[in-house]
Amino acid sequence: MLRYLRQYRTADFRQLLRNQRTPHQRTTASLAGKTVVIAGATSGVGLAAAQEVARFGGRLALVARNEAKARAVQAQLERDFGADASVFLADFARLADVHRVAVELLERLERIDVLINSAGVHCTRRQTTEDGFELVFAVNHLAPFALTYRLLPRMRQAGAGRVLQVNSQGHRFGGLNLGDLDWRRRFYVGLLAYGASKTAQLLTVWDFADRLAGSGVTINAMHPGEVRSxxxxxxxxxxxxxxxxxxxxxxxxxxVAGESLHLLAAAPGLAGVSGRYFNRTLPEKPAPHALDRAVGRQLWARTMELTGVPDDL
Ligand SMILES: NC(=O)c1ccc[n+]([C@@H]2O[C@H](COP(=O)([O-])OP(=O)(O)OC[C@H]3O[C@@H](n4cnc5c(N)ncnc54)[C@H](OP(=O)(O)O)[C@@H]3O)[C@@H](O)[C@H]2O)c1
Known part of the structure; x- marks a missing residue:
């Protein structure tokens, strides 16, 4: 623990503490005419984001693993906001599902203006997916990476779009080890595995942002606040x-999380802002280990390999 704390500068700590005390910002920016894809909209942060998107007129594509829950959310959004919401099924613990749902989304949606990756999990015990990956790494990092990668061409064609990766202050726990991404060789500590998955996602956000520079498409990561879910x-x-x-x-x-995501998705002032980490709506410096671009480059290559996405971005 002390090893991680020592990496921080006092100014970064002060910013972190200041941000924690500062309320999130809100916007009334419309999402009318915009199509917003949300993964993980059946609960918590993703559900709150779907409600805000619907409140401000956006069309929704809900990506979920549980059809009954997703249909209930769809019905609620239609009833409460008159929203146009469709349901797409995928279990993020199965990469084949993610690739399939990406194809379905591209087939059915003419445009994708915003992608919010909110599906996530925290486990106290190590579990593996059918694909053989540690579950938290697979759901929190590999799946949203693959979905983002597969949907970006549609946004690039339009020359506009915003990707929002729902990350976490938990990335500060660290835990990423390139030689042991699946926790086969280390004692499994849930908070560290969670931290590793969120660190991995942050490292790829910087690389995505570099690849998207000048395309009109932005990608940012955010901590949604400490919220009930x-x-x-x-x-x-x-x-x-x-x-x-x-x-x-x-x-x-x-x-709090829903309103923050609405602002990051819609606020005109954030057009062109990319490769940033927000604490809700407040820009913040991530942990030093999540800014190591050399580690990030190696992780990018490993993630490409593990997810099997084509090298065409
Ligand atoms: N709550 C917080 O204070 C907090 C703080 C920091 C970061 N976050 C991040 O916020 C995101 C959302 O978490 P939450 O707090 O809203 O938790 P949550 O209420 O448990 O929501 C998680 C969402 O992810 C979905 N999901 C989980 N495993 C999945 C899988 N294998 N395939 C497809 N979907 C799956 C869940 O679907 P089901 O409904 O089917 O379970 C649910 O829609 C996560 O990335 C989390 O790390 C949350």
Missing amino acids: GIGQNNGPLYRAFHRFVVAPFLADAR
Whole structure:
């Protein structure tokens, strides 16, 4: 822990603490005529984002693994906001699903103005996916990377678009080891595995942003705030009880996250802003280990290999 803390400069700490105390900004910018793809819209941060997008007139494509939950959200968005929302099914623990859903999205959506990757998971015990990857790394990093990569050509054709990766202050835990991305050789610590997945995602955001420079398409990462959601509910009763009685009382309503994502997706002042990390809506410097571009380049190559996306960006 001390090793990580020592990497920080005092000014970065001050910014972090200041941001934590500063309320998020809001906007009334319209999303009418815009198509917004949200992965993970069945709960928490993604659901709150879908509600804000619908409130401000955006058309929604909801990517979810649970059809019943997604249909319930679709019905709620139609009833409460008169929203045009469609459902696309994919389990982010299966890369084949992600590739398939990307094709379906490209077939059915003429334009994609915003992509919000909010599907995410935190596990206290190591689990592996059918593809053989550690689950948290697969869902939080590999899947959103592959979906982003596959959808970007549609945004590039239009010469406009915003990608928002829902990341986390948890990236500050570190944990990324290029020689052991799947936690086969290390004792599994849930918070570190979560930190590794979020660090990996941040490192690829900088590389995506470089590749997209001048295209009109932007990509940014954001921490959605500490908000009430279903995160971690897949873990055991001890974790759930701790979360319910110790953590949850201090959490904000998920609307904070939804409003922040709406602002990052729609605010005219952010057109052209790319390759940044926001604490809700406030620009912030990520942890030093998430800014290591040499590690980022190696991770990019490994991620391309593991996800099997074509090298055509
Ligand atoms: N809540 C916070 O305070 C907080 C703080 C920092 C960062 N975040 C980040 O915010 C994002 C959203 O988390 P949340 O807090 O909103 O948690 P949540 O309420 O549990 O929502 C997670 C979403 O991801 C979906 N998901 C999980 N595993 C999936 C899979 N294998 N395939 C497809 N979808 C899957 C869930 O679908 P189901 O409904 O089917 O489970 C749900 O829609 C995550 O990336 C998380 O790391 C949250």
